[in-house]
Amino acid sequence: MNPTTKKLQLAAVAIALAVSGAVSAEDFAGKTIEWTIPFSETGGSAKWGNFFAPLLSEAMPGAPSVVVKFMPGAGSTKGANWFQREKHKDGTTVFGTSGSTQFPYLLGDPRVRYEYKDWNPVMATGTGGVAYLNAEDGKLYDGTANKLKGKTFVYGNQGATRLDLVPALAWDMLGLDVQHVMGIKGRGDGRKMFESGEATIDYQTSASYLKGAQPLVDEGKAVPMMSWGALDSSGDIVRDPTFPDMPTFKEVCDATDGCETTGPQWDAWKAFFVAGFPVQKIAFLPAGTPQDVIDTYVAAFDAVGARDDFAEISSKRLGKYPMFTGDAAKAALETALNVNDEAKDFIKGYLKDKFGVSLDK
Template sequence: MTIKTFAASVAAATLLASPTLAEIDLSGKTVEWVIPFSETGGSAKWANFFAPLLSEELPGNPTVVVKFMPGAGSTKGANWFQEQEYDEGTLIFGTSGSTQFPFLLDDPRVRYEYSDWVPVMASGTGGVAYLNPKDGEKFDGSANNLKDVDFIYGSQGATRLDLVPLLAWEMLGMNVEPVFGIKGRGDGRLMFERGEATIDYQTSSAYLGASAELVAQGKAVPMMTWGALDDAGNIVRDPTFPDIPTFKEVCEATDGCETSGEAWDAWKAFFVAGFPVQKIAFLPNGTPDDVAKTYSDAFDAVRNRPDFPEIASKRVGKYEVFVGANAKAATEAGTTVSPEAKAFVKNWLQDSYGVSLK
């Protein structure tokens, strides 16, 4: 699905949305919001931010508890959720780009199907890459002075959301050696803090929650964001981090890096799939329409709180939140890439990391 098609789908979905409130009661119940990552990453911070707000808006004000099921870069949890069916409306599952990418790349470990799930909220995010202080001194807005440095990066896996930074760094001509196997991006940050990694990236919520403090303490130097999309689908500065250049800007300033051609088109396609619609809340297969509507209405009430823009900007960033039919359209956009982009990335994974997904 292209950006223009996505925008049209959202507009159409808005016209179809019904204002009627569903009448179900969750009084005295506990809603479990399962996150397939560790408790230290951006998805954890995203769910922990929304959970108490959702509790306030759901009928009966149930307790919303965030639980974690890390493993296999989120594939373990997603495969588990695929086997769940509706039961009382007390189970939510949260995915990230690291769940979407294995699905997009036909990873044989994937046994889940997004079309079986019921999306009730989707939100975008951004990401910030940063350097250790020593190498950060060499950064001048380009990667020209970083090409002779051997970096270490804690990674969930090249087929996860980490493919966006890994491909970006390779396009910049940087030597970044990933250490695969961490259970969440928060674990990558901890590696960076301990000096076991020398370069890192975090999604916006995790960066705001912890990495920004490293920068304030002089223990990290921001390098670039992945950017955001304007209405025409162009990459512009991330509204949450307007003072940090985008990868596009750094690429344009770096010798040998091109913002056109196969590599750029593939990078942008997976950036679009992984960030503007990065985190999605689902109800399980078989959820009745009235229950799905109840959750969509609750998330809609959350995003329309007068204080939401202020509190969201500090915890998860300044990004669009989609609900109901719009969340479904957003999910379709986030789980679709062109055959050309998929083929390029599969070949790149094989050539760079020996990962075969053919």
């Protein structure tokens, strides 16, 4: 870092501190903020928490230390159930959720004992996803799935009710015959299967695509098919800013015979896409947190977002996606949870027909 940038950065932090100090009298000096992530140390949520923790520490009044803690279990249900029981103490408890926390909640999984509406969102970020094909079938791909029909694909699937639901339904809508190998340990294992030739179609979230799948594309071993897209301010799906040259699923669907971008199937896909990708990770304060504490956090995250180097450091580690704070985060959460009953019922029926998974135990 050159001296000028460093000075600018210091100035930005100083201003941020002054601003946040003015907004609230809350002082966190000497306190330790515990940011609990309901996944293991190795996942994307861990990277997300570890990216923000030192930045939050600098931006909070009194520069408290921010510690990321991990409470993995039951695909984040364990941690979320724990957070539901947490009550406001002194504003030092933060919780981070992911798409895997939102899906079981939306689908009415019987293990879910948490209620998103009780919690206070202070910051949210999103990601995107990219589907790609093997080189041989990729030659048949012309921006539509028409020539891919009648082929059989193999996909390593983490679980019917996970984020993999979004690609599974998308491929079905395009009329692709995708056979799912269930119970893959993570998307990294899915990519390994793709590389060894056992799987012939795959998807990765943006950061993993850039790191793991882009090299395959460069070597000619994979062909990118489509991104899931991103949401614009009016809630429409547009091209993903990280992959501006790649068509979105919406474009491919429109161009493919028999694929509709209206009707209950599309609505259900879009609803779960929104819940799983553009508003994927959210930082919450527990139920009963007073407004001044919430404001302090929001101001701190605003200060983080206002850093000169934020775009640069965050695009490297999280991808080029917007960060929502305060009311914007609240609105984002609203969008993510605003899945109507038809869409939920459609997905439940789809999971039962396609994967034999029953959520009404």
